Amino acid sequence: MKVIVIGGGIIGLSAAYYLKKNGHEVTVIDKSDFTNNCSFGSSGYICPSHFIPLATPTNVKRGIKWMFNSKSPFYIQPRLNVELMSWALKFMRSAKSKKVEAAAIPLRDLSLFSKAAYESWLKNPAFDFGYEQKGLLEIFQTEKYANHAHHIYEKAHELGLTDTVMLTAEELQALEPQTKVNGMGALLYHCDAQCNPNLLMKNLKQYLQDQQVHFIAHEEVIQFEKKNKTVTKTITT
Numbered sequence: 001m002k003v004i005v006i007g008g009g010i011i012g013l014s015a016a017y018y019l020k021k022n023g024h025e026v027t028v029i030d031k032s033d034f035t036n037n038c039s040f041g042s043s044g045y046i047c048p049s050h051f052i053p054l055a056t057p058t059n060v061k062r063g064i065k066w067m068f069n070s071k072s073p074f075y076i077q078p079r080l081n082v083e084l085m086s087w088a089l090k091f092m093r094s095a096k097s098k099k100v101e102a103a104a105i106p107l108r109d110l111s112l113f114s115k116a117a118y119e120s121w122l123k124n125p126a127f128d129f130g131y132e133q134k135g136l137l138e139i140f141q142t143e144k145y146a147n148h149a150h151h152i153y154e155k156a157h158e159l160g161l162t163d164t165v166m167l168t169a170e171e172l173q174a175l176e177p178q179t180k181v182n183g184m185g186a187l188l189y190h191c192d193a194q195c196n197p198n199l200l201m202k203n204l205k206q207y208l209q210d211q212q213v214h215f216i217a218h219e220e221v222i223q224f225e226k227k228n229k230t231v232t233k234t235i236t237t
Contacts, residue, residue: 001024001025002024002025002027003019003024003025003026003027004026004027004028004029004234005019005026005027005028005029006029006030006221006234007028007029007030007037008028008029008030008032008034008037008205008215008217009037009038009039010039010042010197010200010201010204012028012030013028013039013201013204013205013208014117014204016028016208016213017204017207017208020208020211020212020213026208026213026214027213027214027215027216028208028213028214028215028216029216029219029220029221029234029236030215030216030217030218030219031218031219031220031237032217032218033217033218034201034205034215034217035201039197039200039201040197040198040201041197042197043194043197044130044194044195044196044197044200045136045192045194046111046114046115046118046192046193046194046195047111047136047189047192048108048111048112048115048161048189048191048192049111049136049138049156049161049164049187049189049191049192050107050111051103051104051105051107051108051111051155051156051159051161052100052104052107052152052155053094053099053100053103053104053107055091055092055094055095055099055100056095056100057095057096057097057100059095060091060092060095062074063091104155104159105159108159108160108161115191115193118131118193118195119131124207126203126206126207126210127200127203127204127207128199128203129195129196129197129199129200129203129204130194130195130196130199130200131193131194131195132193132194132195133190133191133192133193134192134193134194135188135189135190135191135192136188136189136192137167137172137175137176137186137187137188138186138187138188138189139172139181139182139183139185139186140183140184140185140186140187141182141183141184142184143184146184146185149166149185149186149187150166152187153166153187156189161189161191163189163190163191164187164188164189164190164191165187165188165190166185166186166187166188167185167186167187167188168185169181169183169184169185171185172185172186175188216236219236219237220236220237221234221235221236222235222236222237223235
């Protein structure tokens with residue numbers, strides 16, 4: 001089957017990888033030159049520990065404070081925009097405790113699946129992308145955030161991430177002897193890993209080219225032609 005993948009970021013190239021592996025004829029189209037996307041500028045963080053969705057009651061409260069502060073991580077330039085207002089309302093409706101609980105398991109599973117996929121790529125000599133499983137330290141400095149960290153610790157263990165550890169200030173300092181740590185303690189997620197996103201993207205694209213995946217740069221998909229509810233043609237700029 002001929003398959004067109006729209007977008008040359010990590011999701012697009014990963015889709016192309018598995019489609020090609022399953023015997024399809026694959027073309028990847030991107031409106032840039034395949035080096036100008038978020039996947040090159042990411043932290044390369046692979047995070048099973050991130051099982052709490054962004055839409056939470058706490059983040060709604062923070063978001064309202066942040067969205068009008070131009071120096072905040074969630075600044076939104078004030079403007080009358082129907083789509084933006086619709087998105088904000090949907091975000092608020094999703095930020096319910098029951099929905100947060102329901103999202104934790106699929107988020108965990110998706111992250112663990114992604115991590116396993118990256119680790120399977122390490123078996124291929126073409127994939128040298130600086131993968132390391134060193135874990136993540138989440139340091140807290142106040143009693144309020146210590147209590148929050150303890151709640152997350154318990155939830156992590158409920159979800160089977162039993163290598164998550166609560167560290168005291170002394171244990172944290174012993175773990176980082178080369179610096180003076182300003183914190184009451186920390187959560188240590190042993191399950192988390194990291195990679196070099198630039199290496200990953202470059203090597204993945206080169207591997208796909210070697211496997212005869214076709215790449216079309218500087219083209220943007222603007223329309224589809226359909227017949228009997230089936231896409232028959234992809235039209236680009």
